[in-house]
Amino acid sequence: MITCSAPGKVYLFGEHAVVYGENAICCAVELRTKVSVEKSDEIIIESILGRTRLDHDTHPYVSYVIEKMRQFVDIPGVRIVIESELPVGSGLGSSAAVTVASIQALNHLYECGLSLEDIAKTGHEIEKMVQGNASPTDTYVSTMGGVVMIPQRKKLELINCPIVVGNTHKFSSTKQLVGNVSKLRSDFPSVVEPILSNIGQISILAEKLVAEGDYETIGKLMNINQGLLDAIGVGCAELSSLVYAARDNGAISAKITGAGGGGCMVALTREDNAEAIAKAIENAGGEAIITKNTAEGVRLESLHG
Ligand SMILES: Nc1ncnc2c1ncn2[C@@H]1O[C@H](COP(=O)(O)OP(=O)(O)OP(=O)(O)O)[C@@H](O)[C@H]1O
Numbered sequence: 001m002i003t004c005s006a007p008g009k010v011y012l013f014g015e016h017a018v019v020y021g022e023n024a025i026c027c028a029v030e031l032r033t034k035v036s037v038e039k040s041d042e043i044i045i046e047s048i049l050g051r052t053r054l055d056h057d058t059h060p061y062v063s064y065v066i067e068k069m070r071q072f073v074d075i076p077g078v079r080i081v082i083e084s085e086l087p088v089g090s091g092l093g094s095s096a097a098v099t100v101a102s103i104q105a106l107n108h109l110y111e112c113g114l115s116l117e118d119i120a121k122t123g124h125e126i127e128k129m130v131q132g133n134a135s136p137t138d139t140y141v142s143t144m145g146g147v148v149m150i151p152q153r154k155k156l157e158l159i160n161c162p163i164v165v166g167n168t169h170k171f172s173s174t175k176q177l178v179g180n181v182s183k184l185r186s187d188f189p190s191v192v193e194p195i196l197s198n199i200g201q202i203s204i205l206a207e208k209l210v211a212e213g214d215y216e217t218i219g220k221l222m223n224i225n226q227g228l229l230d231a232i233g234v235g236c237a238e239l240s241s242l243v244y245a246a247r248d249n250g251a252i253s254a255k256i257t258g259a260g261g262g263g264c265m266v267a268l269t270r271e272d273n274a275e276a277i278a279k280a281i282e283n284a285g286g287e288a289i290i291t292k293n294t295a296e297g298v299r300l301e302s303l304h305g
C-alpha cells in the first residue's frame with residue numbers, strides 16, 4: 001500500500017475574487033488528508049462519506065481523479081482509503097487536499113512520472129469539473145505548500161504566528177457559493193465587480209507586508225476583506241459570531257476562509273493568546289483548531305506491501 005498526504009489551506013485574502021482573475025494570498029496549514037492506494041480487482045473508494053465504487057455523487061473528486069489518471073495509465077482496479085484531519089466541506093480546502101493526495105498516490109503506484117506542476121494542473125482541472133468554476137489556488141497550495149500569491153503562483157514568506165480556525169459546523173458547498181457569487185455579479189455588475197477588484201487590491205498591498213512579517217497591518221487588511229466578503233453574500237450569522245468572538249478577545253484579525261456560507265473562519269493571533277482566542281471561539285459555539293502554516297505540500301508518507 002502507498003500512502004500520500006496533502007495539506008489543507010486558509011485564505012489570508014482573496015477567496016471568490018480569485019475566481020475572476022483577481023489576486024489572492026493563500027496559506028497551506030498543518031492539517032492533512034492521507035490517501036492510501038493498492039492495486040485490486042475492482043475500484044473501491046473508502047472514506048468518512050462511505051464505501052463506494054466509482055461514484056460521482058458520494059466521491060466526485062476521487063472518481064474524477066481515477067478517470068483522469070486513466071488517460072496516463074491502465075487502472076483496472078484500485079482500492080483507495082481516505083483519512084482526513086480536515087473537516088469536509090468547510091473552507092479548509094478538503095476537496096483540493098483529497099484530490100491532490102489521490103493523484104500523487106496513484107502517480108506513485110503506477111509510476112506515471114507526473115511532476116508537482118502536473119499534479120497541481122490536473123487537480124485544478126478536476127476542481128473545475130466538479131465546482132463548475134474554480135481557481136487554481138486550493139490545488140496549487142495543497143500541492144506546493146507554503147504561502148502563495150495567485151495568479152502568479154509566487155511563493156511568499158511563511159506566516160509564523162499561530163493560526164486559529166473556527167468551524168461553525170454549518171454545511172457549506174463551494175460549488176453552490178461560487179454559483180451564488182456568479183449570479184450576484186451578473187445581476188449587479190457595476191456594484192459587485194468593483195468589490196471583487198478591491199479584494200484583489202488588498203492582496204496586492206499585502207504581498208509586501210507578508211515579506212516584512214507585518215502582521216498588525218496584514219490583520220487590518222484581513223478585516224477589511226471580511227467586510228467585502230459579507231457584502232457579496234458569503235457570510236452568515238454563525239461565521240460573524242465566531243469572527244467577532246475572536247476579534248473581541250484580541251485576535252490580530254478574523255475573517256471567513258474559503259467559500260463561506262458556513263464552514264470555517266480564520267484568525268491570526270499572537271503566540272501568547274492563541275489558546276484564549278480558541279476558547280472564545282468555543283464559547284461562541286464553534287469548534288476551534290490551533291494550527292500553523294506549513295512549507296510542505298503533497299508528500300509520500302509510506303511505501304509498504
Ligand atoms: N475526507 C474526505 N473523503 C472523501 N471526500 C472528501 C473528503 N473531504 C472532502 N471531500 C470531498 O470534497 C467535498 C467538499 O468540497 P468543498 O469544495 O465543497 O469544500 P472544501 O474544499 O472543504 O472547502 P473550500 O473549497 O471552501 O476550501 C466533499 O463533498 C467531498 O466530495
Ligand SMILES: C[C@@](O)(CCO)CC(=O)[O-]
Binds near residue numbers: 014
Ligand atoms: C471560493 C473559492 O475562491 C475558494 C474555495 O476555497 C473558490 C475557488 O477559488 O475555486
Ligand SMILES: [Mg+2]
Binds near residue numbers: 138
Ligand atoms: Mg473545495
